[in-house]
Amino acid sequence: MAQRIIFNGEPGTVWQNDTGVVRYQFIASLRGTCGACLQYHMAIGPAWPIRIHPHCRCEQRAIAPGREAPNAFVDFRKVLDEMSNADKVAAVGKNVYKLLDRGVIEWKDAVSKYSVRSLKQVVALTKIDVATMEAAGVKSYIAEAAYKSVQTPEQVLIRKHRQELIEKLTQAGVHQEELVRAISTGLTERATVVGGFGTQTSATFAARSHAAELAAILARPRPRRTGEVGPAERLRGTPTVEGDVITIRTNERTITIRPGESAMGRSYEEWRAAPIRTAPTLPSTAQAVDIETAKRKVQAAEAVGTRGRPSPEGHYVRSSEFFSAEATESQADRLNQLTRAKPVQEWAKTGTAETVDISSLVSSQPTLRRSTLLDNLDDPKALRGEHGLPVAFVIDGQIIVEDGHHRIAALAAAGAKQIKVIVVRPQ
Numbered sequence: 263m264a265q266r267i268i269f270n271g272e273p274g275t276v277w278q279n280d281t282g283v284v285r286y287q288f289i290a291s292l293r294g295t296c297g298a299c300l301q302y303h304m305a306i307g308p309a310w311p312i313r314i315h316p317h318c319r320c321e322q323r324a325i326a327p328g329r330e331a332p333n334a335f336v337d338f339r340k341v342l343d344e345m346s347n348a349d350k351v352a353a354v355g356k357n358v359y360k361l362l363d364r365g366v367i368e369w370k371d372a373v374s375k376y377s378v379r380s381l382k383q384v385v386a387l388t389k390i391d392v393a394t395m396e397a398a399g400v401k402s403y404i405a406e407a408a409y410k411s412v413q414t415p416e417q418v419l420i421r422k423h424r425q426e427l428i429e430k431l432t433q434a435g436v437h438q439e440e441l442v443r444a445i446s447t448g449l450t451e452r453a454t455v456v457g458g459f460g461t462q463t464s465a466t467f468a469a470r471s472h473a474a475e476l477a478a479i480l481a482r483p484r485p486r487r488t489g490e491v492g493p494a495e496r497l498r499g500t501p502t503v504e505g506d507v508i509t510i511r512t513n514e515r516t517i518t519i520r521p522g523e524s525a526m527g528r529s530y531e532e533w534r535a536a537p538i539r540t541a542p543t544l545p546s547t548a549q550a551v552d553i554e555t556a557k558r559k560v561q562a563a564e565a566v567g568t569r570g571r572p573s574p575e576g577h578y579v580r581s582s583e584f585f586s587a588e589a590t591e592s593q594a595d596r597l598n599q600l601t602r603a604k605p606v607q608e609w610a611k612t613g614t615a616e617t618v619d620i621s622s623l624v625s626s627q628p629t630l631r632r633s634t635l636l637d638n639l640d641d642p643k644a645l646r647g648e649h650g651l652p653v654a655f656v657i658d659g660q661i662i663v664e665d666g667h668h669r670i671a672a673l674a675a676a677g678a679k680q681i682k683v684i685v686v687r688p689q
Contacts (some may be wrong), residue, residue: 268347270376273337273624277306284515284611286310287331289634292341293627297355299574300378304336316605319665323637327515332633333577337375340410357400364398366390386412462682501533508533553639558678560681566628572582578629584671585625585663593657597626597664600688602654606665610653613686620674620681623654624662630671638672645673652683 271277279285288310289468290303299320310322323332342350351359354372358381361367371388374381379387385395385408395405498511510517510525511531517525524530563579566572582588589597599608638644652666663670666683673681 265529267307268302270304271335273340273375274334276334277325277331279306279327279329279331282327284309284327285325286322287325288331289323289333289631291321292345293319293349295320295349296352297358297378297380300338300353302361303379304331304333304340306331309685317601321631321634323633324516325337332637338373338378339375341469342369342373342378344571353378355381357395358384358403360399361390363393366394366398381408382411385409394548428630442670468553483552501536502536550676556639557670559675560632560639560672563632565632577631577633579635581625581628581667581671584630584674585623586621587624587660587665588628589624589626589643589657589660589662593624593660593662594626597655597662600662606653609655609686609688611683613653613684615651615682617680617682618661618685620670620679621679623670623683624660625666625667627667628667634668635672635675638668641674644669645676649683652681654684654685656687 269277283307286307286309288299288302288307290299292300292303297301297313299314299318302309306325310320311318312318312322314320342353344445344668345353352489354362358367358372361384362369362372367384367388367390371384381400381404384390387551392402392405392409395408400408410667490675496513498513501508502597503509506520508519508530510519510610519533525533528536560579563583564572566578566580630664641649643649647669649669652663652670654661654663654666656662661683663683670681670683
C-alpha cells in the first residue's frame, strides 16, 4: 500500500481541512476494538479501506475542504479508562498485555495521550530485551522481530525521516522558504507516515525533527483554480439532479452546481445534457418524518461515555433513547458467537429483507455516537437505505440489531414507525 499521511492532534482540539481535498476521520467502534483499528481512532487521512478486517465495526466521516472534523482528537488514556478489561486487552494486543500482566511495563508505557503503542514502540521506549519478552510469554520470533526493528539509534531515525520528507517535498516543488515559514507557525498536528493498516511502517515523528510540520506541508496539495481538474481526478458514478441542483462526485470531492455555474471545465447546461439521473425521493416511511425535530431530540439526549456513564464531554448517547429495549447479556453473547463464527455479510446472504416495526427491534449496543446520528439525518440516502439495509438476528424470539443501529435510531427519532431490515434466523 502506498504511503499515506495520517494526522493526530492535541486532545480536545478539532482539525480543520485546509488541504484542498476531502479527508476522512476514522472512528473506531470502541467495542472489542483491536489495536490495529484503535491506533487510528479520530485520526485524519485519505479514505480508509473500511472494513479493515473481518468483524470490523469502525466508521469514517468525510471532511470537505474548509470544514472542521466532526469530532475532536481524543486522549487515549481516557478512552482506555472507560473500557472494560476485556476491551483493554483487545486494544493493546495480547503481546503488550502479557508485558503488562507480568509487570514488565506499566500502562503509561503502553498508552500515551496521543496513541496506543504497538509492541515495537513499547520496546523502543522501555529498552526491554528479547529474553525479558520471552519470559513474559511473548513468542521468540515476535520478540526478536520487535527488538531488531528498534536497534537503530533514535537520532539516526530522526535524520532519516527528515531527509526522506525533505527529498519528497523538494520533488513536489516546495521551496525552502515555505518550509521555514510553515515550521515557524507552530503547527499543532502530529503526523505519521504509514504504509498499511495494523502495522506502522515508520515511527511517529519526534517534534524536534520538524517531521510533523514537513509532513503537514507534504499532505497539503496546491489549490486548483476554479474549474481546473487534477491529473488523477475522475468521476465516481453518474451525476444526480435534484430540483435545479446537480451533484457531481469524483474520487477527490463532491461538487454541487446551480444554473450559471460550472465544474470540471463544463457548464451547468453541459452537465444537464450529459447522462444524469434524478435523485430518488424518500420512501413513504421517511416522507412523513420530521428531520429538524429529530435533530433537536438527538442534540438534547444526555451525553454519555462509551460505557453509557454520564459524561459532559461524552460523544455518545444511550441507545435506549431510540430503541424500546436492549439485548440481554445472554442474547449479546449469542450474537457475538454467531458473528465470530461467520462475518455479518455472509449471514446477511441467508436472511430475508422484511419491513418491521421499529418498536420491535432490540439494540445490541448500549450507546450510539451523536455525530453519526446527525450525519444520518442529513443524508437522504441513509434514510432511504441506499447505504445497505440494517442486519438483525432473531434470538430468543426477539429481533436483535447487529448492524445499522444509527440508521434505525435516526428514523426512530424522526418519527418513522417501520423500516426494512435483513432478518437472519440462525438454525
